[in-house]
Amino acid sequence: MAVNGWVGYEASAAVLTYLLENELDVKVEQKQIDEQPSWQGMNDGDIDVVVENWGHENLMKQYGPEGNDTVVDGGPNGNKGTLGWYVPKYLLEEYPDINTYQGVKKNAEIFKTAESGDKGEFLAGDPGFVTQDQGMINHFDMDLKIVYAGSEAAEITTMRKKYEDKKPFLAYFYEPQWLHNELDLEHVEFPKYEEGCADDEDDVSCGYPEYDLNKIFRKDFAEENSEAYQLLKNWKWSNEDQNVVAEMIAQQQLDPEEAAQKWVEGNKDVWESWIPEGAKS
Structure with missing residues (x-):
């Protein structure tokens, strides 16, 4: 699992890792890595999932169905x-x-x-x-x-x-x-993002787009359709959920695993539906 360099992503990764390991008995290897190299890692078979993707249409074109065909869109993760x-x-x-x-x-x-x-x-x-x-x-x-x-x-x-x-x-x-x-x-308000306004990285005439953040899977991992993949595919949570865990890590100085455990213990009604049917006790 790729872990990109901001605490919100770390919060998502911590909760998912905790659930995968404690509910499905799946060992998770987290890799601290920047955004673009994460996609190369999926292409090379070293990474299975990016859990918080911010756009990157160019990378999807390079590695997705129109390019190397090694990654697939995993759908929204619920964060705006x-x-x-x-x-x-x-x-x-x-x-x-x-x-x-x-x-x-x-x-x-x-x-x-x-x-x-x-x-x-x-x-x-x-x-x-x-x-x-x-x-x-x-x-x-x-x-x-x-x-x-x-x-x-x-x-x-x-x-x-x-x-x-x-x-x-x-x-x-x-x-x-x-x-x-x-x-x-x-x-700060800028002219609204429109298609093409940021194509020239040296001359950008608009603000940033709004994103429905999504997951990206290594294609072979998705096609295996394991219970781990199913949990990740089912997972969606809110900005508020992420902020609660991120604040525990960054502000309260809790270990990410401890923060994840605390959130999981108090929010079964949120995450229970992420667990694949065949894995529920």
Whole structure:
């Protein structure tokens, strides 16, 4: 099972691993890996499933039925995904339009930091995340510099510190994400995503699309139709479910397996239907 580098994915993987191992007696090997290499891993037979896929139509074209024919769409996982730019809501008191791309462009200097020099800082997380931010900065001619925190956890630490100090910040972020329960963040409005608007990665004229997040399976794994595959295929949960487990891992510092066990013990009504009929006791 691929485990990509954000805590929401880790939460999903933890719960699924716990259920596979404790309800079906299936040993799960988790592989910490970035998004794009996960697809190559499925193509090579090293990975069976990606449990939270954000779009990646180009990778589906390369590895799916129109390409290598080694992966298949596993259907929605129940999560609704939003990517984009976020600012703290308290900035709207002094800069009422800062939650629009025009307002960000006009006030870019308020985001300056030592790391960004004479430009405003655009805070990003893991450089391995697939993003379109530089293309958006280029197209809208914004005086911004992308500064990578290095990981999701490091970005969250920076955002929380700035929020606590009531300092301006502009960040790449997303939902589902447990931090929204703690910080009041405003999503920056851009022109709505349309087909083709992000094809040129250096010149992106729109915001991010909205995603119905889905699962991707290695084709041979899906065709084997094992009980493990059936559980993963049946699995769907909400943003709220994921955020509960993710917050236990990131904020309460619980081990992922412990967080998964805690959620499973309190939510049998949610997960019981994921268990294949033949495996139910």
